[in-house]
Amino acid sequence: MAPYLSSAAAPTVVQRSVCPHDCPDTCALLVQVRDGQVVKVEGDPRHPVTQGFLCAKVNHYPERLTSRDRLLEPQKRVGAKGEGRFARISWDEAVTTIAARFRAAAAEFGPESILPYSYAGNEGVLANMSMDRRFFHRLGASLLDRTICTTAGRAAYNATMGEALSIDPELIPHARLLITWGANPLSTNIHYLPFWQKARENGAFTIDINVHRTRMSDASHLFLQPNPGTDAALALGLMHLIVRDGLHDVEFLRQATVGFEALEVRLKEYPPERTARITGIGVAVLEQVARRYATTRPALIRLGTGLQRQSNGGQTHRAIAVLPALVGAWRDLGGGICGSNAAAAPLNLAALHRPDLMQGRPRTINMVELARVLHEAQPPIAAMFVYNSNPLAVAPNQNRVLAGLRRQDLFLAVHEQMMTETARYADILLPATMMVEHADLYKSYWHPYLMLGEKVVEPPGECKSNMEVFRLLARAMGFDEPAFRDSDEDLIRQALAGTQPRLRGVSLERLRQEGWVKLEIGPTPFAAGAPRTPSGKIELYSAALEGQGRDPLPGYEPPAEGAERTPELIARYPLRLVNSSAKHFCNSSFANLPTMLRKAQRPVLQLNPVDAAARGIADGDLVRVFNDRGECRLYAQVGERTKPGVAMAFKTWWSAHCPEGANINRLTSERLADLGGGATYYTNLVEVERAGAEAS
Numbered sequence: 001m002a003p004y005l006s007s008a009a010a011p012t013v014v015q016r017s018v019c020p021h022d023c024p025d026t027c028a029l030l031v032q033v034r035d036g037q038v039v040k041v042e043g044d045p046r047h048p049v050t051q052g053f054l055c056a057k058v059n060h061y062p063e064r065l066t067s068r069d070r071l072l073e074p075q076k077r078v079g080a081k082g083e084g085r086f087a088r089i090s091w092d093e094a095v096t097t098i099a100a101r102f103r104a105a106a107a108e109f110g111p112e113s114i115l116p117y118s119y120a121g122n123e124g125v126l127a128n129m130s131m132d133r134r135f136f137h138r139l140g141a142s143l144l145d146r147t148i149c150t151t152a153g154r155a156a157y158n159a160t161m162g163e164a165l166s167i168d169p170e171l172i173p174h175a176r177l178l179i180t181w182g183a184n185p186l187s188t189n190i191h192y193l194p195f196w197q198k199a200r201e202n203g204a205f206t207i208d209i210n211v212h213r214t215r216m217s218d219a220s221h222l223f224l225q226p227n228p229g230t231d232a233a234l235a236l237g238l239m240h241l242i243v244r245d246g247l248h249d250v251e252f253l254r255q256a257t258v259g260f261e262a263l264e265v266r267l268k269e270y271p272p273e274r275t276a277r278i279t280g281i282g283v284a285v286l287e288q289v290a291r292r293y294a295t296t297r298p299a300l301i302r303l304g305t306g307l308q309r310q311s312n313g314g315q316t317h318r319a320i321a322v323l324p325a326l327v328g329a330w331r332d333l334g335g336g337i338c339g340s341n342a343a344a345a346p347l348n349l350a351a352l353h354r355p356d357l358m359q360g361r362p363r364t365i366n367m368v369e370l371a372r373v374l375h376e377a378q379p380p381i382a383a384m385f386v387y388n389s390n391p392l393a394v395a396p397n398q399n400r401v402l403a404g405l406r407r408q409d410l411f412l413a414v415h416e417q418m419m420t421e422t423a424r425y426a427d428i429l430l431p432a433t434m435m436v437e438h439a440d441l442y443k444s445y446w447h448p449y450l451m452l453g454e455k456v457v458e459p460p461g462e463c464k465s466n467m468e469v470f471r472l473l474a475r476a477m478g479f480d481e482p483a484f485r486d487s488d489e490d491l492i493r494q495a496l497a498g499t500q501p502r503l504r505g506v507s508l509e510r511l512r513q514e515g516w517v518k519l520e521i522g523p524t525p526f527a528a529g530a531p532r533t534p535s536g537k538i539e540l541y542s543a544a545l546e547g548q549g550r551d552p553l554p555g556y557e558p559p560a561e562g563a564e565r566t567p568e569l570i571a572r573y574p575l576r577l578v579n580s581s582a583k584h585f586c587n588s589s590f591a592n593l594p595t596m597l598r599k600a601q602r603p604v605l606q607l608n609p610v611d612a613a614a615r616g617i618a619d620g621d622l623v624r625v626f627n628d629r630g631e632c633r634l635y636a637q638v639g640e641r642t643k644p645g646v647a648m649a650f651k652t653w654w655s656a657h658c659p660e661g662a663n664i665n666r667l668t669s670e671r672l673a674d675l676g677g678g679a680t681y682y683t684n685l686v687e688v689e690r691a692g693a694e695a696s
């Protein structure tokens with residue numbers, strides 16, 4: 001691509017790119033290159049959603065590109081597992097070794113004993129789900145169920161609305177009531193904020209609902225702080241009041257939904273007094289919010305992602321997703337839900353993944369259960385290939401994951417950008433490119449823009465893209481299908497090919513010319529129902545869920561660890577642990593960079609003064625956080641942002657930067673959520689004790 005901004009007088013060339021990190025915003029970037037090096041990364045002001053500004057993380061991107069932790073050449077382990085001693089080898093030796101170990105594992109235990117492990121460390125469509133899927137399908141490896149983030153909510157939302165589609169974020173300013181529910185956009189979705197502000201200027205009343213008081217809570221007109229894990233009860237209680245007062249939209253319910261009569265019966269279980277007891281939100285506030293929600297138009301809910309990572313996370317998303325249907329909010333421009341638009345880009349995944357290459361019907365491994373699977377799977381996991389992920393930092397029940405990665409009989413290959421904690425356990429380590437060093441196609445899971453990021457600079461050292469690595473591995477394994485000879489351009493064209501109306505007129509050439517294309521999701525996508533559900537309507541009652549043996553109606557189950565379901569556990573571990581996203585990290589990415597670590601300061605545990613005083617803990621004290629799964633040490637931050645009974649940590653600090661080398665995932669469980677096999681990072685009880693005086 002020719003640079004689209006340049007100055008003949010200046011040696012700096014500016015080229016377009018796209019942020020690949022696991023973040024809803026998927027920013028359009030302008031990359032300044034001088035002498036083949038990236039010197040600055042800025043936002044592209046022409047992009048209608050990301051509007052030319054970036055988060056603190058990517059504003060400092062040259063530091064990441066040139067980090068001293070960057071892997072630049074293939075290496076093999078020469079020390080003990082985890083010791084971090086490696087020797088440089090050639091790509092040829094690396095690929096030949098991996099192929100030999102895969103063959104040996106397949107010969108002894110069958111190809112299912114090989115486990116690919118990846119997530120969204122790189123959100124590029126090609127890097128995330130193209131040549132890698134083809135390779136592991138052809139190999140006959142175990143399939144990976146990529147559940148760590150959004151599958152509970154997706155299963156719930158799909159059962160209700162048919163697909164992961166919500167309103168176009170550019171319509172947010174039309175809302176006159178704007179509820180931010182279970183999200184902290186200042187850390188995780190900053191491009192929501194100008195739209196939120198515009199809605200405010202247009203007269204919107206803003207409500208923030210969060211278990212943790214954030215700066216968004218402070219800035220909103222009203223803040224609700226439910227007890228952790230009770231948001232579904234809150235939604236059901238609000239619906240009870242709306243129906244009790246006859247404020248539901250009878251006409252919309254009749255035309256566009258199924259199951260209102262059954263829902264009405266369920267709602268009787270959530271009178272305001274009971275809802276108040278469960279959620280900790282007073283009856284007067286419940287009455288006020290229900291009336292305001294039902295009588296303000298357009299009413300919009302920004303549905304957060306983290307809410308679903310609980311034992312009742314699927315039903316939590318489902319209960320909230322039903323609210324707009326009850327009041328007919330989908331009829332209005334700017335009303336409904338602003339959440340996932342992952343389905344906005346109907347790419348041709350079959351052409352990318354090539355399931356036809358699959359050997360037999362391999363088993364599926366749920367990635368949340370890695371801690372268990374590494375020890376208990378039959379046939380055993382004999383070989384593992386990690387890419388786009390750092391499981392030792394992010395997977396739950398870290399002690400067991402660690403013990404699994406220490407297994408002497410496990411062969412581990414890691415394709416990575418940085419020397420992560422997982423990478424230190426690799427037998428073979430492969431250096432990976434970053435966003436500006438390869439081309440890729442990007443789709444946001446929040447806004448409906450399909451974007452192209454072209455290669456801007458040559459990779460440093462011997463770094464290779466995921467696509468190149470899996471082509472090399474395919475050749476080393478003797479896979480000679482034409483699918484393994486497709487170029488990156490071929491892959492992009494295949495992803496865009498098909499009969500989907502929304503992709504009509506979208507081509508690689510057009511993306512090259514324009515940088516991005518807005519996909520048509522319509523101003524009011526569910527005004528007349530939900531065309532992709534079995535009934536073609538919004539399903540308040542889901543026969544599909546019933547068929548799976550699930551509750552067909554939105555409901556509330558108390559958390560799997562808590563007073564109602566594990567009274568003996570809460571007697572020993574009385575605090576509910578909440579893991580919030582850290583502002584200066586994106587999952588475990590950026591958490592090794594000096595500038596981000598300086599900004600993040602130190603890993604803290606937020607405690608209410610009541611809980612701190614009861615344990616003799618002062619602000620700044622080093623505390624030991626523990627449960628039956630493990631322990632870690634964090635610095636107490638005592639204040640009113642958390643309720644009594646709640647302990648709040650910021651997730652995905654690398655263990656190396658935590659006191660005594662353990663992060664918060666030592667305490668989290670691999671238990672699955674109620675729907676979609678999702679993770680339950682927020683359903684864990686802990687106890688805290690003082691471990692030392694204030695540390696600087």
Ligand code: SF4
Binds near residue numbers: 024026055586
């Ligand atoms: S991490 Fe998110 S906000 Fe930051 S540049 Fe990337 S897409 Fe934009």
